Amino acid sequence: MSEQNLITCSHCRSDIPRGANVCKGCRAEIKYGTPGLFLLLGLLLPVGAGLYVAKFLATSLGFNETVSHIAWGGITLAGWYMAYRVCNACFSDYVSFTRQKNK
Numbered sequence: 001m002s003e004q005n006l007i008t009c010s011h012c013r014s015d016i017p018r019g020a021n022v023c024k025g026c027r028a029e030i031k032y033g034t035p036g037l038f039l040l041l042g043l044l045l046p047v048g049a050g051l052y053v054a055k056f057l058a059t060s061l062g063f064n065e066t067v068s069h070i071a072w073g074g075i076t077l078a079g080w081y082m083a084y085r086v087c088n089a090c091f092s093d094y095v096s097f098t099r100q101k102n103k
Helices: 036-059 065-090
Strands: 006-008 015-017 029-032 095-098
Touching: 036 065
Parallel strands: none
Antiparallel strands: 006 015, 029 095
16 A cells, blocks of 8 residues: 555554544544534634624615625625635645543
């Protein structure tokens, strides 16, 4: 097997083929991709930013409610798209190992 297709367990230092779900050495669960906290932030931050801009448009600039809602939706959708792109770029090679605690 080539070196490029192997990952090393952070708990037991076993070499495991990329794509495996469990470490063969210590039975740690393997997860790939963006961590959950970043997914949550990527969903919530654009909604908050869109709401802030919509309120600013309505209160400070005097736009009507319909325009504010359209701006909110547009900013939220654009933010979600950007969060998706950034997370894919930053976490494309991210691998985490989680061992269950002894009961």
